[in-house]
Amino acid sequence: MSAPEILSTGSCVPTQVVTNEMLAQRVDTSDEWVFSRTGIHSRRHCSGGENGVAMAAQAARQALERAGVKPEEVGVCLVATFTPDFASPSTACLLQRELGLLEDTICFDLNAACAGFVYALHTAHSLLSGASRPYALVLGCEVISRVLDMDDRSTCVLFGDGAGAVLVRRREDACWHTVFGSRGDDMSIRVQGPGPEKAAVHMEGQAVFRFAVEVAEKSVRQLLEQEGIGIGDLDWIVCHQANARITEFLAKRLRADASLFYQNIDHCGNTSAASIPLALDELQRAGGLRKGMRVLLVGFGGGLTWAGALLRW
Numbered sequence: 001m002s003a004p005e006i007l008s009t010g011s012c013v014p015t016q017v018v019t020n021e022m023l024a025q026r027v028d029t030s031d032e033w034v035f036s037r038t039g040i041h042s043r044r045h046c047s048g049g050e051n052g053v054a055m056a057a058q059a060a061r062q063a064l065e066r067a068g069v070k071p072e073e074v075g076v077c078l079v080a081t082f083t084p085d086f087a088s089p090s091t092a093c094l095l096q097r098e099l100g101l102l103e104d105t106i107c108f109d110l111n112a113a114c115a116g117f118v119y120a121l122h123t124a125h126s127l128l129s130g131a132s133r134p135y136a137l138v139l140g141c142e143v144i145s146r147v148l149d150m151d152d153r154s155t156c157v158l159f160g161d162g163a164g165a166v167l168v169r170r171r172e173d174a175c176w177h178t179v180f181g182s183r184g185d186d187m188s189i190r191v192q193g194p195g196p197e198k199a200a201v202h203m204e205g206q207a208v209f210r211f212a213v214e215v216a217e218k219s220v221r222q223l224l225e226q227e228g229i230g231i232g233d234l235d236w237i238v239c240h241q242a243n244a245r246i247t248e249f250l251a252k253r254l255r256a257d258a259s260l261f262y263q264n265i266d267h268c269g270n271t272s273a274a275s276i277p278l279a280l281d282e283l284q285r286a287g288g289l290r291k292g293m294r295v296l297l298v299g300f301g302g303g304l305t306w307a308g309a310l311l312r313w
Contacts, residue, residue, distance in 0.1 A: 003176035003311060004125040004168045007069070007135075010062025011281035012055040013162040013268070014044040020157065027153040034157045035266075039244020043160030043269030045145040052085045055163035056141040057098040059277075063137065063167040064099075071100045075131030077107045078124045080116030080140045080273035082191065082302070083147055084109055091141060099137075106131060114240045114301025115180075116140060116273035118309050121168070121297075122178055128170045139165045140273035147191055149200040158243075159201065160269030164277025176311040177226040179219050183211075183304040190302060212246045212300045217253050219298045219308035227294075227310055231256045235293035235313075236283065240300055241265040241275040262288070272301060289313050 019042045020031035034040055046055075056079060064071060077099075079091040086094075092107040101107070106127055112119040117140040124136040141163035150156045190202050216239060224231060237260050239247055244265050251258045264279050271278060276297055283289050293313040300306040 002125075002129075002170045002172045003174040004121060005171040005174070006166045006168055006280075006311070006313065008063045008067035008167045009277065009281035009284045010059040010066065010165040011163065011278050012058035013160075013278070014046045014050050014055070016045050016047040017042050018045050018160075023157055026150060027156060029153050029157055037245065038158060039263070039265050040157065040269050041266050043267070044162060046143050046161045052081065052083065052091055052141045052143045052163065053094045053098065055161070056091055056095055056139050056165070059139060059141070059163040059165035060095060060099055060137050063165040067167045069135055069167060072102050073133050074101050074105055074135045074137055075133030076124045076127045076136035077101060077105055078120040078136070078138050079109045080112065080120040081109055081142055082111045082113050082116070082272060083143045085143070095137075104132060112273070112305045112307065113303050114242065114270075114272045114275065115299035115303070115305040115307040117164075117276045118178070118297055118299045118307035119180070119305075121166070121309060122180075122307070124168060125170060128168070134169050136168045137165060138168055138277075139163060140271075140275070140277045142272045142274045144201070144270075144272060147201055152200070155201045158270045160271050162268060162271045162274045162278050164274050164279075164281050166277055166280065174312055176309060177223050179222045179308045181215060181306045209243070209246060211304060212242055213249050213253065215300050215306040216246070216250050216298050219306060220250075220254060220296060223296055223308050223310040229294070231260075233294060234260060234296055236288070237261045237296045237298070238276055238279050238283070239298050241268060241279060242270050242301070
């Protein structure tokens with residue numbers, strides 16, 4: 001059974017930093033209120049001419065350059081997002097133009113909300129078996145600021161924008177483990193689609209917290225069982241960066257050291273499908289990832305959806 005090998009990472013975030021103090025000028029909140037409940041001090045929001053395609057292109061170029069791979073060697077390009085610049089054309093198709101990918105490259109967007117990156121990683125790996133070239137670009141890219149109600153303090157303080165990318169190839173001498181799930185009857189996280197109501201994120205905080213801890217714990221335990229190892233055999237757990245309290249609670253439930261969980265939510269906020277690849281790029285640039293490490297990824301969010309993957313770096 002083959003496995004995806006992550007060769008390199010890349011990332012891009014907007015230039016505009018939005019602090020909790022800045023949000024307090026608009027809604028009834030404070031840095032202490034937001035940080036104590038979420039672990040967030042600041043996040044980035046697109047402004048001026050910044051958009052998802054530009055961020056995704058920069059993140060993808062970094063991943064290609066760091067691996068020494070040319071655009072014409074890429075056979076698959078997938079973008080996980082629920083906030084694309086256009087409903088059509090897809091962000092992935094626009095990346096084909098921006099990056100100079102060949103026209104027969106498999107390009108499309110995938111929407112599994114905050115679990116989207118793991119879904120896209122699995123999908124890209126599967127597609128590589130029939131692709132004409134050996135490499136895949138897998139991205140998470142979100143401009144959530146465009147679907148926020150900035151007068152709703154329960155949601156506007158949570159989310160940020162950004163893009164993260166990984167360059168992947170199939171590795172035939174290794175295996176990996178994955179878990180996926182969905183719960184379509186639960187609308188505790190939703191974004192209004194086309195219609196008279198302005199598109200905005202709606203979230204029932206306590207219900208989402210319970211869901212996230214439940215499925216994240218279940219996913220981690222399932223992956224450990226599939227691999228036949230214990231929690232102490234992992235080198236990193238990179239969760240979707242939804243809320244620092246979720247991660248802390250999950251660590252207690254798993255009886256794991258909190259240092260096992262990489263977090264960047266304090267300065268990125270919740271970037272949905274972009275959160276895991278953004279965290280991986282930060283971790284890689286900091287020298288925290290080395291060949292052979294066991295890294296467990298787990299995402300959870302709207303849909304409701306969840307996904308986990310255990311791989312060797």
